[in-house]
Every structure is written in structure tokens, then in C-alpha cells.
Amino acid sequence: MSLRITSIDFQHYKALKRFSIELERVNLLTGANNAGKSTVIGALRALAVALRTARARSADRVTVGGTRRLGYRINQRLLPISVENVATNYEDGESTVTFHLSNESELALYFDREEGCVLVADGPGSAVTTASAFRSRFPLELNVVPVLGAVEHKEMLLEEDTVNAALATPRASRHFRNYWYRRQDEFTKFADLVAATWPGMVIKPPELDFMSKELSMFVSEDRVDREIHWVGFGFQIWCQLLTHLTRAAPGSLVVVDEPEIYLHPDIQRKLLHVMKGLDAEIVLATHSAEILAEADPADVVIIDKNRRRAERLSDIGGVQRAVKVLGSQQNLVLASLARNRRLLFTQNPHDFLLLRRFARRLGYGELAAGTGLTSMSAGSLDRWERVRDMAEGVGVAAGSDLVVAAIWSREARPDAEIETILTAMRPSVGIAHVLRRWDLQAYLLVPSAWDRALQLELNKQRKAKPLGLDMEAILMEVTEDMREMVAEERATHRTRWLLESFGQAPDPRAPLETAPTSDDSFETSWRSPSERPALLPGARTMRRLNERILQLAGVTLSEARIVESMQPEEIAPDLCALLVELDKFRQIDV
Template sequence: MLEKIELKNFRCFENSKITIKDLNIIVGKNNAGKSSVVEALRMISMATKKCTKTTYINAPKSLKLPLTIKGFRLPVEKLKIDLRSVIYYYKADIAKITAFFKNKTKIVVYINSEVAFATIVDKNEDIITTKRKAEMLDISSISILPQISIIKENEKRLSDATILDDMDTYLSSRHFRNEMFLFKKYYFNEFKKLAEETWPGLRVRDLDYNYSRSEYINLLIEDARFPAEIGFMGSGIQMWLQIIWFVCRSQGSETIILDEPDVYMHPDLQLKILNLVKSMFKQVIIATHSIEIISNVSPRNIITIDKKDRQMRFANHLEAVQNIVDDIGSVYNLSLIKLNSSNKCFFVEGNDIKILQQFYNILNPKGMHLLDSIPSLPLGGFKRLNEAFGASKLLYENSKGCFKCYALLDSDYYTDSQIEEQYRKSIENHLSLHIWRKK
């Protein structure tokens, strides 16, 4: 998996580093450099997939690299990456992107206005010179969602080589049915299952190609009992099915990257795709402006991109995330959004949630949710318990019983009769209260 990315003289970055965790939500103001980071990730992803399948050559002379360096060209034109302005303020001859992996290998991409050239470096700092040696390194594959668009109304059968060559490029949408037909026996059943589970009322009926009847591949979809070929369906369902297909065919990758999936979908679908990729992949990177996604992850997983920073920083607390939301131009209050989306909150002594999260991770190692994504309020003890009673009753009654509050407190040397009285009040005020037997 990825451990760190380093950008030198690349686009708007002079010399910046980005640490990568298991879950990473990348945010940033307009013109802060988020799109440039995504471009770098696209090139790294392409390199992970080409390194074991291509012939290694000497570096192009225009890069002015040592003759000992061998690697392979990246066809970035298929990613719609324009190299003419790739150098930071035109101050250097080349830009450099370095991806550090947890197994101590590296991918280094050298770029100028003419070419992007990737090299592989092993844990001993030796440069890999053949695809056979690259296979021995076991570099984890990285899958990044292509720039998807509306599906063609009709799609003729293409050669396997054409489909494979363009799968991770902007042409993927134009070859959607072809991809599915080529990999039908591997991913279609999983695609059908996930699509129907995540889109209410959807049925994936059939994927068919019979040249004697038609020169086109047909994907028959039924939405809310309305059957039609996918080319005649709305843009929303077309985009969603492309994302689900991408997720299904990327299951061999350890790392998955989504670039602004919120552009294509409603808020409820944004949360579905977030939870889906978290449950299926070891490492998730999502570049987004979505308040729904930002408000449903831990602050420690939100990283702000700023082209002026040498080291990109994670938010670490809710106030920092609120500042991020304000910076990107939103008027939303994250605390209220968290309350609304979770329909629950915790009242605790102080910094209890971090400790409870450790127990939760042990009891639910595959849990998709984080306790610190649920709103919590430190009471400091029994003295402010009446505030929790009032808030719990207000939220419960105004939500018609849908909102639930929980409190977890120390006994603070109170007598058994005093504690029993607090339990009685908690029932009256719809607060689920637990008091530790010891201080």
C-alpha cells in the first residue's frame, strides 16, 4: 500500500509531501492543488499497472537522467494530462513524483513538457530494469476511477486489445458494455448484486451480444419496473453503474482512489459508495468537496491540500474540519450535520471516545463505522448530567423517537441510592445511561 507521496517542481508544488493512511479524504480550496495531486495519483496508478507488463528502456535524452536509469513511458495523453505546464513556475528542467510503498519500494516519475517516464526502485535503492524483476517486488496495484461520462447510446464490439488498453482512461465510458462483456464471467454477478443492493428498485436484467441479431452489445436495465437498454437510461443511473462496475473490477487492488464521486450522485449515494469502498479495500483515497462524506469520517482521516505547505496535514479534530468546510465555501455546520446523519450522540466524562474506539476496534475488527464520527459532548461528571437529560428529551421528542442519546459516566463516589435516582431520571428523559461501578 501507499505510505507517502512526494511532489517536486510538479505543477503548483515546489516540494511537498503527503502522508497516506488507510482512509484518506482529500479536500482543499479552489486552486489549492487538489487536481494536481489527483493527476499525480493517476500517473502512479498507471505505473503500478504497466511495470510488470512493459519493456524497460533507457530514459529519454530530454530528461537528462543518468544512462543507468531504465524505466518506461507513461501514455499520459490517455489520462488527458497536459504536460506543457507541468514544471513548477518553469524553474527546473523536470518535475518529479515519488510514491513510497509500505514494502519500501518506490515508483519515481520524471516529467518534462514532452514525456512522463516511470522508474521502479527496490528496497535496496536499486533501479529495476526488467518487468520480470518488477514482478518479484510485488508492488501493490492502485486503481483510480477514470474520468467517466455519459455512456454511448450504442456500442459495437471492440477487440480485446483495444478494451484492455483503454480501461483506465477517459475512453472507459465509451467502452462500458465492452468491458462488461469481456469480463462477464469474472465480475458481472458481483456487479449485478452490488448494483441492485445499492440502487432501490434497480434490476440488472441481461448483458447480451449476438452478432446475427445485432451488431451492438445490449445491457438491459430495469429501474422502478421500467425496462430499457442502458443507453436510454438517465445520466444519474449511468454514472452510478459505471462507478459500481469500476469498484467490482478493481477488487484485485489494495488501493482505490475516487476523484470527486459526489459530482455524479445524491448525498445518500455518496455515503453508500464511501461505506462500500471502506469495506472492500485496504486503502481508500477520495478527493471530494462533499459535506456528506466529510461529516461521516473521522477528522484524523481528512487531509487538506495547500500548495504552499511542505507537509500536508490531517485535520485531527472537528473544529479543524469546520474550518476546512468554511474555506471551501460551504455554509453548513458540521456538528449539526453529524447530529442529523447519525441520529444519536454520546455524553461522556471527557476524552472517553478515543479509549472506547480501541475496544470497539477489537470487538468489531471489520466494523465500517468509527465511534468518533458520532457527535459527543464531554460533561465532566454528574454535575452536568441534567444538561444531558434536557438535551436527550428535546431531541427524542422533536424527532418522534428517532434520535437517541447515550451517556457513560463515572460513579464519582455517589451512593447507590443517588445513582438509582439518576437512572430513574434517565428513563424519564429517554437517555440511555450507564454508570461505571468504580470511579
């Protein structure tokens, strides 16, 4: 297992007088302006500089905390911060940032006006004195994306050592063509990633004018070639971001500070997917509501310098609260509509996020990023008649007619009611769809995927899997007492529908109309481990499953972890067909 940072403690360091943050695989740091996000990122940048120093020379005797210890004095000119103003409120005394590692070791940065910046390594085993011993004991890889800028108008060929020395500094933007000129064997993979994430743009490898020693690099857009300096600034920034991300080694920690500044909202969403696709840990500081809306709530960490600890969120409500902290305005929806002209109604905002997770698992990258779609909440299926009115009103506000799709949960409604609603909707709505299961979360009730997700979570937390844990058996056990509730809700909906439609109740001796299964018998379907999930309310069932595995294994599983653990063939055929429809809808000419 790769060495990783598990938590960071700050003492008397800038705005963080006493503060701690625990790190997981994905960490999206957010919070109000001046909350301390950049302070956390700055400490990681300082650690990256200190690691390069410790790997290059032997330890010295240094004074920290009033005692003499082995450590490394860091050249202050290389640090991304000024030691003079590190102390909280400019007070006297030592400031420290302690990085706790997964091998029970620690790396601590000490800041003192007299001593400067010092790195001290501590942990089990003998003292680390040589550069080789440090490299062996602390194989921690930090890939810190520097501040990015425009590429140079003219870029001359440079020595490789010069290019490498500037990779983690703001000078990296000035050497963009040189970087790829020296790594042409890796360029195809990079160019494919650019093409996949920025449709219509094809980047070509650098070319050298042997007479002038000047490098040029062309980008083709709609078969028109332009030198990269003359392409939009957002595209230049995106190419540089991808360049730094492709450098990330397996198991490394990738650190990025507010990359969204020059990026289109669609590209911001794609950035998170690209980063999560890396075999690396992620720390990303952001103000982007687009990125936060795309994230798994458990990945979002609120930084507030007035608290003692960072807060990791647990649900979608927490993400909405984080977006409010950022001061995001809802007129972003109208701006998105003006761009996309394709409006997708889902029962609630979370359904759109979960649909995109499934799309990503099936390889629909653009749909997974929400490209070309604007989502709004429609409420329950009882409000279906309002969808057309809402679409017309939003269309007027956006200044154009829109194409509209709508997706609702079935809950316990009978087929006849659903077909009547869909028949009324189809003339005016591009896609009118009611799920064949109770709700979208019901498509997550795949025991084999839960079993794999549980093993991954236990591995991450270095726990052993309890013997005999069978997710299919647990699913059947925790839902057995839900049978009467499910049957009663189905009967209630059927009775209401018949009364509304025909003015009479059904014959109580008639069998219950079943949810969509291959068998007309509710009892037979309920007894079947493969068919019961199609009858269950997914959100409620997931809560029960997580409560039980928390008791048995000490962990809970997020929706994102479950979807990532599903095999494509485990995603229900009707949901796969819906995603195909949505991907076509996303590309409709309007």
C-alpha cells in the same frame, strides 16, 4: 505483504513547488479549491500510465538530473497531464514526483520540456532492465477510477481488447455494457452490491441482440424495467463506480477523484464504507462534508499547496476544521430533515459517528451509513427538557412534524434519576435512551479487542509486539487510581438527586448505588476485570490506555481500529439492543 506507496514527494510540480504526503491505508484528501488535491491525483494517474509502459518493454538510457540512467520514456499522448505546463509557475527546470515504496525502492517521474516524461526505478539490488524484471521487482497495482460520464444511448458489441484498453480512460463509460457482457461470471457479485447499496434497484446482466449486435442492460425499480440509459444519472455513475471498485485487486491502490459530484448524500456515505471494505489502499480526493463526517479522523489528510507537508488529522475537531475549510453550510441539516423526517439527538456529534461504527460491525449497513436519519447534538442529559422544544422548532423549519429519538450518556447518575427522566420523555419521543455505561466510548473498553487492534497496528507498521503485553492487565493498571474519582462522582450525583427530589441528603452510612452491573457491590465490581469497564468514563480511560501503549509499543489505537477488531459477541448486549431499536426507528413511516 503487498507492495505499497508509503509517501510521495513533489518538486517543482505544478502548484506543489515543494510538498510531501505520507500515505496510510485510507487517505481522504481534502482542502480548499485549488489547494492541490487534483494535482496529487494527476500524479498518481501519470504513475499508472508509466507502470503500464515499464511492464511492457525494456528500459532505455535516458537523461535525468543531468546524468544518464536507465529509465522509460512515457508516451505523452497517454498522460493525463500536459508536460508543457508541469513546472511550477511555468518556470524552467526539471519537475519530479518521487513515490517511496514499502520495499525501500523508489519510482520517480521526471518531467522536462526536452526529454518529456521519464520513469526511473531505483532501489536495493541489481539494475532493472527487462519488462519481466520490472514486473517482479515492482508488483504495484494501481486502480485509477477514470472520469465518469453517462452511459451510451446505444452500445454495440466490441472486442474484449478494445474494452480492456479503455478501462482506465474516460472512454470506459462508453463501454459499460460491454464490460459486464464479457464478465458475466462476476456479475452476480456486482449486482448484489448494487442492490445492497441502492435499495429498490435491481440491475440485470447485459443482453445481446444477435442481429444488430447491440447490447442492452435493464434495471428494475418497483418491478418496472428500464434500460440503464433512461435511469437517473446518479445511478449510472454509482454503477460505474462500483464496477471500477470491484476490479480492485487485493493490496492494490485505488484512486478516485471527487466522486460525490452526482451522488446523493446517503450514497456518498455508503461510498466510503464500500471503499474501506476493499482489501486495498485508498486515495480519495473529496469536497464532500458527508464523506468527511463519516470518516475516521486519522483517514483525513488536508492538502494545502502553501505548506511543505500534507496534514493528517488526529481527532474529530480536525474534521470539523476541514469541513469549515470546504465552506460547508449548516443548512444541509435542514435539507436532510426535509428528506428524512426522523431526527436523532445524541449528546455530541461524535456519538452518532461511533454508533454507526458499531452498527457496521453488527451488519446494519443502512444504519451504519446513517440512511434515513438526521442527527443533531442535544448536549448533556441535564438539558433533556429542551429536546422537545428543539424538535418542534426544527420541525417548523423543515415544514413537517418529525419523529424524534434521543440518546444520552449516563455518566455517574443514579438509576432513579434516569428512570424519572425517561418516563417524562417517552410520551413525546420515539426512543428515549440513556446508556447503561458512563459514555459511549466505555463500550470500547474490551481488552481482547484492544489486543487484536494493537497487533494489527503493529503489523501495519512492521513492528514486533512487545513480549508479555496484556491489555486486560494494562486496563486495570491505568484505571486503578480512578476509583476515588468514580466513587465520588457517583455519590455526588446521588446526593444531588435526593436533595432535588426529596429535599434531604442520604444517610452517609448507606452503600453507594452502583452503576449497572450484575453485582450490587461497587467494590466487588471495581475489582473485577470484566465488570470494571462498565464503571469507567470511557473517553478518559481510552486516553490513558493510548498513552500507555504509546510508551510500551510506540503506537496509538483509533476508535475505528478498535471497533473493527471487536467480535460481534464482544459488543455489550444493551448496546446491541439499542442498535436494533435505532434500525427500526430509521424505517418508521412518517
